[in-house]
Amino acid sequence: MKRRTFIHQHALGAAALAAAGGITLGSVPAAAQGGFVEGRDYRRLGNPAPVPGHGKIDVVEFFWYGCPHCNALEPALDAWAAKLPADVAFRRMPVVFGALHEAHARMFFALEAMGQLPAVHKRVFAALHVQRRRLDKPEDIIAFVAEQGVDKAKFTEAYNGFGAASKVRQSQQLAQAYALDGVPALGIAGRFLTAGSMAGSNERALQAADFLIAQSRKPA
Numbered sequence: 529m530k531r532r533t534f535i536h537q538h539a540l541g542a543a544a545l546a547a548a549g550g551i552t553l554g555s556v557p558a559a560a561q562g563g564f565v566e567g568r569d570y571r572r573l574g575n576p577a578p579v580p581g582h583g584k585i586d587v588v589e590f591f592w593y594g595c596p597h598c599n600a601l602e603p604a605l606d607a608w609a610a611k612l613p614a615d616v617a618f619r620r621m622p623v624v625f626g627a628l629h630e631a632h633a634r635m636f637f638a639l640e641a642m643g644q645l646p647a648v649h650k651r652v653f654a655a656l657h658v659q660r661r662r663l664d665k666p667e668d669i670i671a672f673v674a675e676q677g678v679d680k681a682k683f684t685e686a687y688n689g690f691g692a693a694s695k696v697r698q699s700q701q702l703a704q705a706y707a708l709d710g711v712p713a714l715g716i717a718g719r720f721l722t723a724g725s726m727a728g729s730n731e732r733a734l735q736a737a738d739f740l741i742a743q744s745r746k747p748a
Contacts (some may be wrong), residue, residue, distance in 0.1 A: 530719055531614040533745050536630075547575050552686070553610070553642075557593070557634055563714070563739075564727070564735075564736050564739050564740075568726065569722060569726055569727045569728075569732070569736050570720050570721060570722040570726060570727070570736050570739075570740055571707075571720065571721045571722070571726070572719065572720055573706065573707070573718070573719055573720065573721065575705075576718045576719055577650070577668070577702060577705035577706050577715060577718040577719075578701075578702065578705060578718060579717065579718040580617070580619075581605050584615050584616055584617040585613070585615055585616045585716070585717050585741055585744045585745070586617055586619070586715075586716075586717055586718060587609075587617065587618045587619070587715070587716055587717075587737065587741065588618075588620070588714070588715040589605060589619070589620045589621065589674075589712060589713070589714055589715060590621050590622075590623050590703060590706070590708055590711045590712065590713045590714075590715065591620060591621070591622060591623065591711050591712050592623050592625075592627075592629055592632060592655055592711050593622070593632045593635075593636075593652050593653060593663075594624060594628065594632065594656055595711050595712065596657060597712055597724065597730075599653045599654075599656070599657045600713055600730065601712045601724070601730045602650065602653060604730055604731065604734060605712075605730075605734070608734045608737075609742075611627070612741075613741075615745075616741055620636075621699055621702060622636045622637075622698050622699060623699065623700055623703055623708065624699050625695050625703075628664060630696055631663075631664065631665070631666060631669060632669075633692075633695070633696050633699055634687050634688075634692045634693075635663075635669050635673065635687065636649075637686075637691065637695040638673075638683055638686035638687040638689075638698070639673070639678070639683070641691055641692070642678065642679075642682060642683065642686055644673075644676075644678050644683075647676065648676050648678065648737050649675075650672065650678055652672075655672060666687065666688075669687070669738075670684050670687065672684060676720060702715075705718075706721050706744045707721075708721070710723065710725060711723075712730075712746065714733060714734075714737045716737060716740040716741060716743075716744055717740070717741075717744035719740075719743075720740040720743070720744070721745060722736040722737055722740060
């Protein structure tokens with residue numbers, strides 16, 4: 529889903545989001561490597577994005593809880609991430625393109641800081657896309673999280689705290705470094721970006737990510 533689509537459609541609610549979107553890229557080279565074409569199936573960053581210093585190949589999923597395409601990707605992404613090699617580190621990064629994204633990102637980072645993310649992450653997607661629940665305001669988010677058995681006072685403190693605010697800024701900086709224009713998308717090793725809107729489908733985007741992980745083992 530395109531970033532500009534987010535801005536236009538927030539007022540309509542998540543249920544009315546457009547069906548599909550794609551990232552507009554430059555010219556497509558004639559030759560492909562491993563069946564994947566640079567500039568069509570994936571993009572190479574002009575300047576490397578920052579990566580954690582754990583020494584592994586960093587794979588980051590950019591997502592938004594309110595995005596139906598991100599919700600649809602979740603089962604396949606979980607299965608794929610569970611089979612990644614030992615030299616690969618996978619993480620999720622909520623995007624912050626506007627106020628609603630920031631509210632959802634703060635929820636993610638607060639739950640992460642409390643060690644509650646594994647238990648609640650999928651429930652957030654279900655609340656938004658199955659139950660059609662509105663989680664637009666902090667008070668709605670706090671009430672929902674409390675219903676999941678998370679300590680309300682501690683979550684509220686984490687949600688409004690410096691740690692979540694700092695993580696939000698880091699998310700914005702990383703999205704800018706990847707020149708991100710939509711979600712879901714996968715950043716590989718600070719060097720490549722792929723997405724279903726680029727590769728043609730979520731399944732093919734994961735295959736492209738496998739290819740790019742292998743490419744990342746080679747010198748830049």
